[in-house]
Amino acid sequence: MKSRSAVLMAALALAASALPAGAQGFKPTRPIEFVTHTGPGGGGDVLARGIAAAMEKEKLLPVRMQVQNKTGGGGLTAMAYLAEKKGDTHTIAVFTSVWYTVPLMREEAKFTMKDLTPIVRLVIEPALVVVKADSPYKSLKDFIDAAKAAPGQLKWSGGSIGSRDWMVRQVLMKSTGTNWAFISFPGGGERIAAVLGGHVNMMVIEPQEAGEHIRAGNMRVIAQVADKRLAAFPNIPTIQEAGFNIPTVRQVRGIVAPPGIAPEVVAYWEDVFARFVKTASWKKYLEENLFDDGFQRSAELGKSGEEQDEFTRIILKEGGVKVAR
Amino acid sequence: METLGYLLHGFGVAISPMNLLWCFIGCFLGTVIGILPGLGPAATIAMLLPLTFQMNPTSALIMLGGIYYGSKYGGSTTSILLNVPGESASVVTCIDGYEMAKKGRAGPALGIAAIASFIAGTFGVVGLMLIAPPLAKFALAFSSPEYFGLMALGLAMGVLLAGESMTKALLAMLVGLWIASMGTDLFTSTSRFTFGNSEMLDGVDFVVVAIGVFALGEVLGNMEIREGTQMLPVPKGWRNLLPTWQDMKDCRFAFVNGSVVGFFIGVLPGAGSTIASFISYGIEKAVSKHPEKFGTGVVEGVAAPEGANNAETGGALVPMLTLGIPGSGTTAILLAALILWGLKPGPLMIQDNPQLFWGLVASMYIGNVMLLVLNMPLVPLFAQILRLPVYILYPVIFGISIVGVYSTSSSLFDTWMLVVFGLLGYLMRKLDYPSAPLILGLVLGDSMERALRQSLMMSQGDLSILVSRPISATMLFLTALILFAPLFKKANAWRIKAIS
Numbered sequence: 001m002k003s004r005s006a007v008l009m010a011a012l013a014l015a016a017s018a019l020p021a022g023a024q025g026f027k028p029t030r031p032i033e034f035v036t037h038t039g040p041g042g043g044g045d046v047l048a049r050g051i052a053a054a055m056e057k058e059k060l061l062p063v064r065m066q067v068q069n070k071t072g073g074g075g076l077t078a079m080a081y082l083a084e085k086k087g088d089t090h091t092i093a094v095f096t097s098v099w100y101t102v103p104l105m106r107e108e109a110k111f112t113m114k115d116l117t118p119i120v121r122l123v124i125e126p127a128l129v130v131v132k133a134d135s136p137y138k139s140l141k142d143f144i145d146a147a148k149a150a151p152g153q154l155k156w157s158g159g160s161i162g163s164r165d166w167m168v169r170q171v172l173m174k175s176t177g178t179n180w181a182f183i184s185f186p187g188g189g190e191r192i193a194a195v196l197g198g199h200v201n202m203m204v205i206e207p208q209e210a211g212e213h214i215r216a217g218n219m220r221v222i223a224q225v226a227d228k229r230l231a232a233f234p235n236i237p238t239i240q241e242a243g244f245n246i247p248t249v250r251q252v253r254g255i256v257a258p259p260g261i262a263p264e265v266v267a268y269w270e271d272v273f274a275r276f277v278k279t280a281s282w283k284k285y286l287e288e289n290l291f292d293d294g295f296q297r298s299a300e301l302g303k304s305g306e307e308q309d310e311f312t313r314i315i316l317k318e319g320g321v322k323v324a325r
Numbered sequence: 326m327e328t329l330g331y332l333l334h335g336f337g338v339a340i341s342p343m344n345l346l347w348c349f350i351g352c353f354l355g356t357v358i359g360i361l362p363g364l365g366p367a368a369t370i371a372m373l374l375p376l377t378f379q380m381n382p383t384s385a386l387i388m389l390g391g392i393y394y395g396s397k398y399g400g401s402t403t404s405i406l407l408n409v410p411g412e413s414a415s416v417v418t419c420i421d422g423y424e425m426a427k428k429g430r431a432g433p434a435l436g437i438a439a440i441a442s443f444i445a446g447t448f449g450v451v452g453l454m455l456i457a458p459p460l461a462k463f464a465l466a467f468s469s470p471e472y473f474g475l476m477a478l479g480l481a482m483g484v485l486l487a488g489e490s491m492t493k494a495l496l497a498m499l500v501g502l503w504i505a506s507m508g509t510d511l512f513t514s515t516s517r518f519t520f521g522n523s524e525m526l527d528g529v530d531f532v533v534v535a536i537g538v539f540a541l542g543e544v545l546g547n548m549e550i551r552e553g554t555q556m557l558p559v560p561k562g563w564r565n566l567l568p569t570w571q572d573m574k575d576c577r578f579a580f581v582n583g584s585v586v587g588f589f590i591g592v593l594p595g596a597g598s599t600i601a602s603f604i605s606y607g608i609e610k611a612v613s614k615h616p617e618k619f620g621t622g623v624v625e626g627v628a629a630p631e632g633a634n635n636a637e638t639g640g641a642l643v644p645m646l647t648l649g650i651p652g653s654g655t656t657a658i659l660l661a662a663l664i665l666w667g668l669k670p671g672p673l674m675i676q677d678n679p680q681l682f683w684g685l686v687a688s689m690y691i692g693n694v695m696l697l698v699l700n701m702p703l704v705p706l707f708a709q710i711l712r713l714p715v716y717i718l719y720p721v722i723f724g725i726s727i728v729g730v731y732s733t734s735s736s737l738f739d740t741w742m743l744v745v746f747g748l749l750g751y752l753m754r755k756l757d758y759p760s761a762p763l764i765l766g767l768v769l770g771d772s773m774e775r776a777l778r779q780s781l782m783m784s785q786g787d788l789s790i791l792v793s794r795p796i797s798a799t800m801l802f803l804t805a806l807i808l809f810a811p812l813f814k815k816a817n818a819w820r821i822k823a824i825s
Contacts, residue, residue: 045371046661053375071734073526074509080523105514108523155783161514183469183782184511186775189594189650189657196648197465199783208664212649212671288667321514 026268027062028090034065035093037078045069047123047253048094054281060272074102076109083111085258089265092119097251100308101162104316107324113309117261118301120273121254123286124294126226127164127204128233130219132195135202140223140242143202147178154180155200157191161321164251165204167312168225170319171246172239195219207232207290225249232290247311252294254301270297328454335683339691344384348688351388352695355395356703362403362411362536362729366396367654374662382666383681387688389662393655394446394638394689397598398696401438401631406431406710407722409540409729413531414598414634416764417606419539420486421619421626428622432566432708437624438631439700440568441580443693445632448584449591449639450689453646457675461647464592469779470791472595474800476773479600481807482607483762485616491811494762497753501766504529505774512778524738533730534767537743538760540726542750544719566705568624576628582608583632590633591640594652595776598637599768602630611807620759639689646682648672 034052036044045067052065070078075098085091095113103109129140137143147154158165166182173179183200185191188209194200196218207230213219224230224238227248239246255273257266276282277295286293296304316323338344358369370389377385397414404415405422418438425434452460467475480498487494507518508528519525583605590601609629610619619626644650649671651657663670668678675682713721730743753760784790792798 039368039371046374046665049371049375050665053378069735071527072736073523076523076526077736106516106523106526108516108519108521108526110523152785160509160511181782181785183779184775185779186511187594187651187657189644189652193465193594193644193648193650194468196650197468199468209649212669212673215669216672218672288664 026089026262026265029063030090031063032061032065033068033088033091035068035070035078035082035091037070037072037075037093037096037099039069039071042071044094044096044253050285051094051276054279054285055272055276057281058276058279060276060279073108074106075099076102076106076111079103079109079111079113079116082256082258083115087260088258089261092255092257092269094253095256096253097164097308098162099256100305101312101316104309104313104323104325105162105321109324112325113256113305115259117257117259117266118298118305119255119257119266119269120298121252121294121296121301121304122273122277123253124292125251125253126207126224126230126290126292127168127251128207128210128221128236129168129202129223129225129239130195130205130210130214130221131202132198133218133220135220137201137222138220140237140239140244143222144172144176144178144244147180148176151179152181154202156180156182157185157194157200157203158182159188159191160184160186161319162312162316164225164249166319167249167315168204168239170315171249172244174318175244175246208288211290226292230290250308252308254294254296266298331679331683332454332687334680335685335687336690338383338680338684339387339687344387344684344688345691347380347384347388348391348692349695351391352395352692352699353391355392355397356399356696356699358392359396359399359411360402361399361732362409362532362725364729364732365412365655366393367658368733369396370655370658370662374658374665377662378665382663382668382678383684385662385666386659386681386685387692389659390642390685390689391692393659394635394692395696397446397635397638398439398442398700400634401442401627402435402707403725405434405438405627406707407540407718407725408543409722409726410532410535411729413535413768414602414630414637416535416539416599416768417602417630417761418627418634420606420761421622421624423543424620424622425624425627426711430622430624431711432704433568433572433624434622434627435704435707436566436568436701437572437576437628439697439704440573441576441583441628441632442635442700443697444580445584445587445634445636446638446693446696447690449588449636450686450693451639452588452636453639453642453689454686457643457647460592460643464594464644464648464650466796467593467595469776469783470794470797471800472593473773473776473780473791474797474804475590475593475596475600476769476776477804478800478807479603479769480765480773481804482603483765484808484811485607485610486603486620486761486765487759490757493756493758497758497760498762498766501763501768502770503766504534504763505767505770511775512782522738524736528771529742529767530730530734530739531764531767532733533739533742534746535764536726536730537746538750538753538763540722541743541747542754542760544722544726545747545751546754547715547719566708567701572624575624578612579605579609579625579628580632582612583629583634584636587633587636588640591637591652592643593640594644594650595772597653598634598641601633601637603765603768605629605633607807642685645670646675646685649674 036048038044048067055061070081103112195203221236223242358364400411400415401418403409403411404418408423410416422434483498586605587601590596610616641652641656645656651660
């Protein structure tokens with residue numbers, strides 16, 4: 001037995017010495033499994049496939065990336081899948097804000113973002129507050145005043161509880177002491193149809209989705225959910241500029257890895273994505289979708305993630321949602 | 326006559342050799358994935374998206390469009406031959422289609438499905454071309470109360486799907502509604518009937534239930550019959566494998582019904598092809614001279630839902646192309662594709678890119694002809710599958726079902742759920758419960774509940790919102806009519822008896 005383990009040790013030592021010093025010991029050797037929680041065509045999936053294609057085109061990785069759709073449970077299935085791959089250096093995933101929110105709300109969740117290894121944050125998605133073009137509300141203040149005059153009567157269309165549009169409403173209602181109805185539609189198309197058909201008064205929408213409706217004169221923007229004004233809408237105030245002192249509710253996307261990943265592997269991935277965000281294809285993607293570059297490295301992402309967690313927890317509690325953990 | 330000029334221009338685009346080739350590739354792929362249960366057009370288009378980046382957007386849209394409407398042609402194949410609904414919209418086709426196959430009329434059933442698909446698919450394109458902009462306004466007039474009315478009307482169709490016992494049909498429907506309520510409550514984000522499983526948070530996938538109850542239930546039920554070498558009858562000779570003139574004549578109304586119902590329901594972003602197929606089947610049965618024969622293998626029972634299912638694609642493209650609002654999973658991905666190609670879907674897209682819209686419309690005329698030509702020769706070929714002895718055929722159905730479910734979600738949990746629903750289907754057969762009402766309840770339950778609760782949120786809890794709006798009031802009135810018609814019929818029969 002002794003001699004066999006000695007041989008093993010020798011082999012390991014040999015293998016270690018063969019690695020180049022600069023790469024600090026990690027380089028992927030087989031295709032990367034790239035997990036997303038949305039089905040083919042969903043937001044996360046499109047981003048994942050876009051990244052995989054660009055990585056190949058720019059030759060940033062020695063191996064291919066294979067997109068794996070692990071749908072279900074609002075991201076929980078994908079998170080559990082990743083958590084079970086503990087220590088796997090050839091698996092990474094695209095995360096979005098729901099990976100922070102859903103585990104807070106659901107008893108069924110077995111893992112949270114804290115269990116996974118943060119790699120990088122890539123995107124911050126701004127949003128717009130819009131009304132139908134013939135709406136009497138010319139500014140956010142008009143809407144809030146009307147809501148004050150008729151509490152509970154006005155309506156927003158949006159996604160489910162815990163989504164970004166719901167959170168924007170929660171913080172706005174709290175800071176102004178008003179309230180209005182939030183009507184959930186699962187599909188983005190239905191939310192827009194509800195505004196254009198005049199069935200609801202307002203909605204929070206992604207700039208890219210709203211662009212053409214604004215250009216056609218069907219929709220009007222009255223405020224932006226962003227830290228600074230978007231280049232495409234230089235004359236529209238942010239919510240803060242419009243006189244409402246609330247924190248910006250951020251929607252983020254980025255990359256995480258399974259738990260138990262060695263620091264040199266994290267460093268490798270950080271480095272790959274740091275080079276990736278400088279490519280022309282990535283800049284074009286951000287520009288086309290009117291997204292902000294939200295690049296953050298692993299340590300910063302871990303910290304901003306905790307802040308996001310805390311922020312979400314407070315809003316959920318105030319909104320009367322049972323927080324699971 | 327502006328339209329004609331545009332259309333000619335569109336044909337100029339679509340008829341170029343390259344675009345014809347792309348159209349053919351799309352239609353061919355669509356037929357293949359339509360036949361395979363599980364893999365649907367949405368997933369296929371998503372997987373092919375990266376390949377389209379190098380293509381000219383018009384050609385790419387022509388190809389992806391071909392996959393979309395082509396998949397509807399193939400969808401009926403496994404429903405008719407194997408009782409395996411390949412997609413939600415072909416569930417209704419199983420009811421009469423599989424019965425026809427059991428009687429040795431699989432060929433005519435497949436043939437009529439292809440012909441109905443062609444007629445209704447073409448009608449859908451005509452509708453898309455002529456009345457897209459005004460229809461888009463109609464779609465916007467629909468909101469939650471109207472959808473509630475529509476769903477109520479759809480659910481009332483369950484009454485018409487009942488076999489011998491109305492009570493059993495309604496019980497099956499209630500089970501369907503219960504399954505639909507599983508998962509996450511959209512409005513409060515609380516879990517319902519998840520039993521602590523995170524896999525259950527998204528509810529139960531429709532495909533799992535449909536394949537389990539229909540296909541596995543059928544296989545399990547038939548395994549009890551000991552004559553292992555028995556085969557389904559397949560008549561010899563090509564002619565007997567195609568629909569007869571009498572079949573075509575019987576389907577005259579079904580073609581119109583399927584086309585119109587499918588197209589208009591397709592236009593509504595919150596409805597979908599499954600509802601369209603159920604409603605057109607219900608209408609067909611309601612106006613039929615021999616409603617009692619439905620469910621025993623009548624050809625109209627295949628033609629109407631298959632037609633509706635195809636006309637729906639033309640309708641669903643209306644809000645997507647004129648407003649940038651997707652109404653279904655597949656149109657949502659097509660919309661994502663347009664954005665990735667650098668186009669801006671929205672109210673101005675047709676105006677800004679006429680060659681794209683008119684090229685697509687023209688290619689859809691061509692594509693529907695291609696699909697008919699492609700599918701008709703396949704009919705006798707597919708009908709031969711039933712020549713397989715039962716002891717080979719049933720394991721094959723079993724395998725196809727499991728692969729179909731696993732390929733949609735790649736989840737073993739769903740595969741186990743399939744087994745559970747297979748057993749449920751088996752029990753329902755043994756106890757003589759119809760399975761179609763269960764599926765109808767499952768499909769409509771979710772959207773109906775949502776529409777009702779959205780309406781009540783809009784009206785702050787006032788139920789009168791459902792009857793104070795003209796469209797929803799009309800639909801609820803029709804619903805009441807369907808529900809009470811059997812009572813009147815009974816009363817009348819009784820009165821006639823009393824007089825004579």
